[in-house]
Amino acid sequence: MRARSWLRLLGGALVLAVLLWRFGTGPFVEAWRVTTWWAVLAALVLTSFATLTSAWRWRVVAGRLGVPVAPGPAVAAYYRSQFLNATLPGGILGDAHRAVRHGREAGDLPAGLRATLWERLGGQAVQVGLAVLAVLLLPSPLRPFAPLAVAVAVAVGMVAWWLRRRGDAARPGFVAADLRALLERRTASRVALASAGSTAAHLGVFLVAVLAVGVAAPLTVLVATALVVLVVSSVPVSIAGWGPREGVTAWAFGFAGLGSAAGxxxxxxxxxxxxVATLPGAVVLGAEAVRGRGLRRAATPPAPLTSSPVLEEARHG
Structure with missing residues (x-):
């Protein structure tokens, strides 16, 4: 497991090193220059919507698996996990922390871990489906990749079908049992709706970045490119999310004739x-630390009165 984590970090670092060697520091310096307060405010608003929809998706999945989460704690936990994902290596440690903590609080650690795993996989499956539709239907330079996109979507669907059918009806494995529950029409439709809302919000943040940089391109090209970038960004081979995202964006913008450096x-x-939009998660962490310190102080018994030197002296005259 430790070797796998190091490989993820090295993969992200390698991509960043290649980009620095190819383009220099110019695009990074320019990015800091054009990032404005209006862009930050827009990102905060859009990310708050993405967090609400993602927390709803988690609640739907967790409730179906028998480990429900209340609305308020779900939003707070999701903000916390996003902040940890954005600041710690690997890009998935926040989700791991959320899964373990939820499982322990619910009294069923395996179910808590599975709830977070399926919630994240469900969101990524919908994201892949939207990217495939965008490449297929929207006029953009990415259309030549439509057959590959369809092949990926079919492969994902076939794997899900096989896992769902795996095992006999009397004693199915937990993967098959979970998929049968989560692919039930009402549950699947709510997960798909929540995932589409979350993806739309992240797409909005990407378009805000495009506006801040000043790239002029048809909306169809930008939407198709952004959805492909979001799919690649979910690959857990990065340094807190950095690495593959920058590489695929530079490639996609160059392929679309918009300039790799601009991408x-x-x-x-x-x-x-x-x-920056995940900073409310830092507030959640701070509040939890303060509350935990207060609880520890309240649980500590007061020192016995006889331990006071003044009382001892008075007692013995």
């Missing part, structure tokens, strides 16, 4: 906006 700048601005 890299857009990706850096998007990364900055996405990181």
């Amino acid at each position: 890299l700048t857009v990706s850096v601005v998007y990364g900055v906006l996405a990181a």
Whole structure:
């Protein structure tokens, strides 16, 4: 497990090193220059919507697996996990922390871990589906990749079908049992709706980054490119989310004739906006630390009165 974590970090670092060697520091400096307060405010608003919809998706999945989460704690936990994902190496440690904590609080650690895993996989599956539709239907330079996109979507669907059918009806494995529950029509539709809302909000943040950089391109091209970037960004081979996202954005913008350097700048601005928009998670962590310290103090018994030197002296005259 430790070797796998190091490989993820090295993968992200390698991509960043190649980008620095290819483009220099210019796109990174430009990204800091064009990031404005209006862009930060827009990112905060859009990310709050993404957090609400993602927390709802988590609640739907967790409730279906028998470990429900209340609305308020779900939003707070999701903000906390996003902040940790954006600040710690790997980009998934926040989700791991959320899963373990939820499982322990619910008294069923395996179910808590599975709830977070399926919630994240469900969101990524919808994101892949939207990216495939965008490449297929929207006029953009990415259309030649439509057959590959369809092949990926079919492969994901076939794997889900096989896992759902795995095992006999009397004693199915937990994967098959979970998928049967989560692919039930009402549950699946709510997960899909929540995931579409979250993806739309992250797409909005990407378009804000495009506007901040000043890239002029048809909306169809930007939407198709952004959805592909969001899919690649979810690959857990990065340094707190940095690495593959910058590489694929530079490639996609170059392929679309918008300039690889401009794409890299857009990706850096998007990364900055996405990181800043998770700062409410830091507030959640701070509040939990203060509350935990208060609880520990309340649980500590007061020192016995006989331990006071003054009382001892008075007692013995």
